[in-house]
Amino acid sequence: MTHVPATLAVVLALVLTGCGGNPDGSKEVISPGAAPTTTLVEPTTSTTEPGDPTTVTTYPPEYASPLNGLPADDPDDLDRGAVAVKVDNHPKARPQGEVGNADAMIETIVEGGFTRFIALFHDNESDFIGPIRSLRPTDTALAAAMGTPIAISGGQPWIQSIAVSRSVRLVGESPGFFRALGRAAPHNLFADTMSIRSTAIARGWSNEPPTALFEIGLWDIPDDTASKIDLYWADGTTVTWVWDPEAQVYTRWIGAEPHEWARQDGTRHQISVQVLIVVQGTQYVERSPSGTGSNVPAIETIGSGPAWIFAVGRVWQGSWQRDAYADPFTLLDADGAPTVVPTGTPWISVFPQQRTIEYFE
Numbered sequence: 001m002t003h004v005p006a007t008l009a010v011v012l013a014l015v016l017t018g019c020g021g022n023p024d025g026s027k028e029v030i031s032p033g034a035a036p037t038t039t040l041v042e043p044t045t046s047t048t049e050p051g052d053p054t055t056v057t058t059y060p061p062e063y064a065s066p067l068n069g070l071p072a073d074d075p076d077d078l079d080r081g082a083v084a085v086k087v088d089n090h091p092k093a094r095p096q097g098e099v100g101n102a103d104a105m106i107e108t109i110v111e112g113g114f115t116r117f118i119a120l121f122h123d124n125e126s127d128f129i130g131p132i133r134s135l136r137p138t139d140t141a142l143a144a145a146m147g148t149p150i151a152i153s154g155g156q157p158w159i160q161s162i163a164v165s166r167s168v169r170l171v172g173e174s175p176g177f178f179r180a181l182g183r184a185a186p187h188n189l190f191a192d193t194m195s196i197r198s199t200a201i202a203r204g205w206s207n208e209p210p211t212a213l214f215e216i217g218l219w220d221i222p223d224d225t226a227s228k229i230d231l232y233w234a235d236g237t238t239v240t241w242v243w244d245p246e247a248q249v250y251t252r253w254i255g256a257e258p259h260e261w262a263r264q265d266g267t268r269h270q271i272s273v274q275v276l277i278v279v280q281g282t283q284y285v286e287r288s289p290s291g292t293g294s295n296v297p298a299i300e301t302i303g304s305g306p307a308w309i310f311a312v313g314r315v316w317q318g319s320w321q322r323d324a325y326a327d328p329f330t331l332l333d334a335d336g337a338p339t340v341v342p343t344g345t346p347w348i349s350v351f352p353q354q355r356t357i358e359y360f361e
Helices: 075-079 137-146 157-165 193-202
Strands: 083-087 104-109 115-121 177-179 189-191 228-234 237-244 249-254 260-262 268-270 275-281 283-286 296-299 303-311 314-322 330-332 346-352 356-360
Touching: 083 137, 083 193, 104 137, 104 296, 115 137, 137 157, 137 296, 189 193, 228 275, 228 346, 296 346, 303 356
Parallel strands: 104 346, 275 346
Antiparallel strands: 083 115, 104 115, 177 189, 228 237, 228 356, 237 249, 260 268, 275 303, 283 296, 303 314, 314 330
């Protein structure tokens, strides 16, 4: 696929919220993440061509979160560490609690063709994140690069030992964890991120800002459009992302149903993101060394593979490269030149190469 990019040098204070989301425009969506403030820099705009509303956004690094490039409501919060929370995605776990407040989201495969999430909180917080579930090897393969502790609900000992070998800190059930009323176990364990953060600090762990999995910067907007993306995670498990040009977000669907997240008071919103990143790695079975534990699926994220960036209704296609678990990903275009991802709340799909991804204009 050939792209003729239009380079956009912009520093724009832009609030990406709005209504829309259903293919017929009838569904309210709320873009997750903190809205950019309008007081940090003098706003300027640029477009791909006259009459084209497509823009990209950058902010000065000293004001921007490393996880999404967005400024924080309180700039002091950018000087602290991030926490990760392992979130269930079983049908009985939906709607998940406050994943829409996360600074970034990661999705990976687990048993039975289901996926689970890692919700990342840096300058944002949640008092109702969950349901929280158990650890998998792919989780620590990603957290090792970011330097974030992970809040979990257990995990097989041999999987937790992998976390230790990768210098990833684990937070099990502790102050701030609670069982939500009206939800059945094991899909009812929630937590507030402020307590998770306090636990990490009390244990003397690093409180340095996280390292992003991808470099964020000035994005060359591609010519190719992508209004709908289908990710076939497993037989019978398809996730669809639909571009909402009014709200400037991709909305998430499970089959024909909108995938929603909920606040503790029961208020629901459709999951939506500003940037969708897909990296394909080889799926394999991670086996218990002793043979006494259960084997689990995992995705290899060392080496290289195909990659896509979806943002502002456009698509970039290239490859990813990574040499060690402690390293972030490098994205490369067709000529082998490094590529950055645009500013915006990202959803990162660590997707099996054996499965199909399709997108449509």
